[in-house]
Amino acid sequence: MGRRAGHPEQAAFSATCDSGSCLTLMTDRRGRVLHFGAEAERLSGYGAEEVVGRPIWEVLVAEDQRAAVAAAFGRRRPRVAPAVVDWVTRDGRRRSIAWATRELPDGPEPGRLLFTGTDLTEQRLARGLLTSVLDADSGLAILGVDTSGTLTFVSPGAERLLGRSAHDLVGTPCTDLHDPADLVARARELGDADPREALLGAVRHGVPRERRDWLLRRGDGSTMTAAVTVSAMRDGLGRVTGFLLHPQDVTAERRAQEHLESALATERDAVGRLQALDEARNEFVTTVSHELRTPLSNILGYAEVLLEDEVDELTPAQRRVVERVNRNAERLHRQVQDLLLLTAVDAGTFVPDRAPVTLSEVVGKALDQLGPETRDRVDVDLGDGDTTVLGDGPRLVGVVRGLVDNALKFSDDQDLVHVHVRRDGSERVLEVADSGVGIPRAEQQHLFQRFFRCAGARTIAAQGLGLGLAVTAAVVAAHDGHVVIDSDEGSGTRVVVRLPSDAAVA
Structure with missing residues (x-):
C-alpha cells in the first residue's frame, strides 16, 4: 500500500x-x-x-x-x-x-x-522488432498501407523489387504501383466502374488474408507479375488500422506456366488429331478388309478347284503358277483376318470362342498348313503331359502358325525351328525357338506394336505388314495368358506363350 x-x-x-x-x-x-x-x-x-x-x-x-x-x-x-x-x-x-x-x-x-x-515496454519491443525486420537489408519485400490506400512504409527489399525508393513511394496511393490496364480489367471482374475503388475497396473493408497476382510497374516503366499477399494490421481493440502487402515477383514462373499450358494445349490438340486419324485408319482398314474378303475367297476357291487331282488339264508350269497364286491369296487372306481381329480388339468386341483343346492338337493343325519343304524344317516336342486349355482352337492355330512362319522366315534354310509344348504347374506352355538373325535389344520394346518391322526384316526384305506379334499378343491376352520374347542379335529368338489350363480357367 x-x-x-x-x-x-x-x-x-x-x-x-x-x-x-x-x-x-x-x-x-x-x-x-x-x-x-x-x-x-x-x-x-x-x-x-x-x-x-x-x-x-x-x-x-x-x-x-x-x-x-x-x-x-x-x-x-x-x-x-x-x-x-x-x-x-x-x-x-x-x-x-x-x-x-x-x-x-x-x-x-x-x-x-x-x-x-x-x-509501453512490450509495445515498443514489438514495434522495434517490426522496424528491424522492415529495415533489414534482405530480399523480403513489405509495403505498409493505411485504410485509405496510402503507402506508409516501404522495406529495402520492396525498394529493390520495385526499383523505386521509399522516399518517393511513402505518402503516395498504392494504386500508382499498378498497371492501369490491369486495374481496369480487374475492376471489370469485381463489377466496379472505378479501377481505383475496385482495388481500395478490399483494403477499406478489411478483407481476410489472401494472395493473388497483380501487374505492378517498376521504376523504369517495365512491368512484372507479382503475387501479393495481403494481411490486415489491427490495434488492441481489433480494429483494422492498415495492411501489410508482401509482393513476390513471379513473372518467370507465370511465363513458364503459360508456356506449359500452351504446350499441353498443343499436345491435347495433337492427341485429338491422332485419335481422329486412328479412328479414320481403323474405319479404312475395316472397310478395305471387308471389301477384300469376298474376292479373296473367290480366288482361293478357284485355286483349290484348279489344284484338285481331278483337274488334269494343267501343265506343270501352269500348276506352279496356280500354287503360287493360292499361297499368296492365303497369305493375303490371313493378313485381312489379322486386320479385322485387331479392329475388333480396338472396339472391344473381340471375344474368343472357348472350348477344351490341347496344345498338341493346335500345333499339329498349324504344321499341317505348312508345305512339305518347310514342314521338314520344324522339330516338334509335344511332351507327354496333359496340355489342355480352354481356348479358341482356330485362333490358337493362327498364333502357332504365325510364330513358326516368323521363325522360318528369319532363319537359314538349313536351320531347324524347335516347337516345344509342356506343362508348368497350372499353366500350359508353348515355345517356338530358332537360331536365326535375332532381334536387337533396342527394338524389342516395339515388337508388339502394330506395323512395326525390325531391322532384320527390312534387311532380308521379308514379306509381311508387321502385324503378326501384335495379333499373337492380342489373342493370348484374350485367353488370359501372356507372351515373352527372349532374343539377342545374331543368336536367334525364343518366344514363350503361357496359357492357363482348362481347370485353372474353370
Missing part, C-alpha cells in the same frame, strides 16, 4: 488509487514521492516504504534520464505534459512508461502532482 495515509483525505485518495490496476504515484513540486500505488509497487518491485519521501529519480528513473527528470522538477513550475520515462526495476529490467501529469488542487499538502502511467 502507498504511505502517507494518516490524513483522512490522503487515506481516501490512496485507497482509491490502490483499488484499481492503474499505475499511479504522487509527488510534491520538488519530486519527492508522496504516494506510491500498488500497481507501481508490482511493476517496479519496490515497496512504497522504499520510495515514499525520496526524490523519484533517485530510485526509479534510469541513470541516463535522471538529470533531465530532476531538471524538470527544478523548474519554478514543473512540466505537467505527457512524457515517456524509463524505469529500472529492482531486478534491473528497463521499462518504458508513458506518464500523464495533473496538478491536484490544494489539499493537506499543496502543490501535489498526480502521475498516471502506461507501460
Whole structure:
C-alpha cells in the first residue's frame, strides 16, 4: 500500500488509487514521492516504504534520464505534459512508461502532482522488432498501407523489387504501383466502374488474408507479375488500422506456366488429331478388309478347284503358277483376318470362342498348313503331359502358325525351328525357338506394336505388314495368358506363350 495515509483525505485518495490496476504515484513540486500505488509497487518491485519521501529519480528513473527528470522538477513550475520515462526495476529490467501529469488542487499538502502511467515496454519491443525486420537489408519485400490506400512504409527489399525508393513511394496511393490496364480489367471482374475503388475497396473493408497476382510497374516503366499477399494490421481493440502487402515477383514462373499450358494445349490438340486419324485408319482398314474378303475367297476357291487331282488339264508350269497364286491369296487372306481381329480388339468386341483343346492338337493343325519343304524344317516336342486349355482352337492355330512362319522366315534354310509344348504347374506352355538373325535389344520394346518391322526384316526384305506379334499378343491376352520374347542379335529368338489350363480357367 502507498504511505502517507494518516490524513483522512490522503487515506481516501490512496485507497482509491490502490483499488484499481492503474499505475499511479504522487509527488510534491520538488519530486519527492508522496504516494506510491500498488500497481507501481508490482511493476517496479519496490515497496512504497522504499520510495515514499525520496526524490523519484533517485530510485526509479534510469541513470541516463535522471538529470533531465530532476531538471524538470527544478523548474519554478514543473512540466505537467505527457512524457515517456524509463524505469529500472529492482531486478534491473528497463521499462518504458508513458506518464500523464495533473496538478491536484490544494489539499493537506499543496502543490501535489498526480502521475498516471502506461507501460509501453512490450509495445515498443514489438514495434522495434517490426522496424528491424522492415529495415533489414534482405530480399523480403513489405509495403505498409493505411485504410485509405496510402503507402506508409516501404522495406529495402520492396525498394529493390520495385526499383523505386521509399522516399518517393511513402505518402503516395498504392494504386500508382499498378498497371492501369490491369486495374481496369480487374475492376471489370469485381463489377466496379472505378479501377481505383475496385482495388481500395478490399483494403477499406478489411478483407481476410489472401494472395493473388497483380501487374505492378517498376521504376523504369517495365512491368512484372507479382503475387501479393495481403494481411490486415489491427490495434488492441481489433480494429483494422492498415495492411501489410508482401509482393513476390513471379513473372518467370507465370511465363513458364503459360508456356506449359500452351504446350499441353498443343499436345491435347495433337492427341485429338491422332485419335481422329486412328479412328479414320481403323474405319479404312475395316472397310478395305471387308471389301477384300469376298474376292479373296473367290480366288482361293478357284485355286483349290484348279489344284484338285481331278483337274488334269494343267501343265506343270501352269500348276506352279496356280500354287503360287493360292499361297499368296492365303497369305493375303490371313493378313485381312489379322486386320479385322485387331479392329475388333480396338472396339472391344473381340471375344474368343472357348472350348477344351490341347496344345498338341493346335500345333499339329498349324504344321499341317505348312508345305512339305518347310514342314521338314520344324522339330516338334509335344511332351507327354496333359496340355489342355480352354481356348479358341482356330485362333490358337493362327498364333502357332504365325510364330513358326516368323521363325522360318528369319532363319537359314538349313536351320531347324524347335516347337516345344509342356506343362508348368497350372499353366500350359508353348515355345517356338530358332537360331536365326535375332532381334536387337533396342527394338524389342516395339515388337508388339502394330506395323512395326525390325531391322532384320527390312534387311532380308521379308514379306509381311508387321502385324503378326501384335495379333499373337492380342489373342493370348484374350485367353488370359501372356507372351515373352527372349532374343539377342545374331543368336536367334525364343518366344514363350503361357496359357492357363482348362481347370485353372474353370
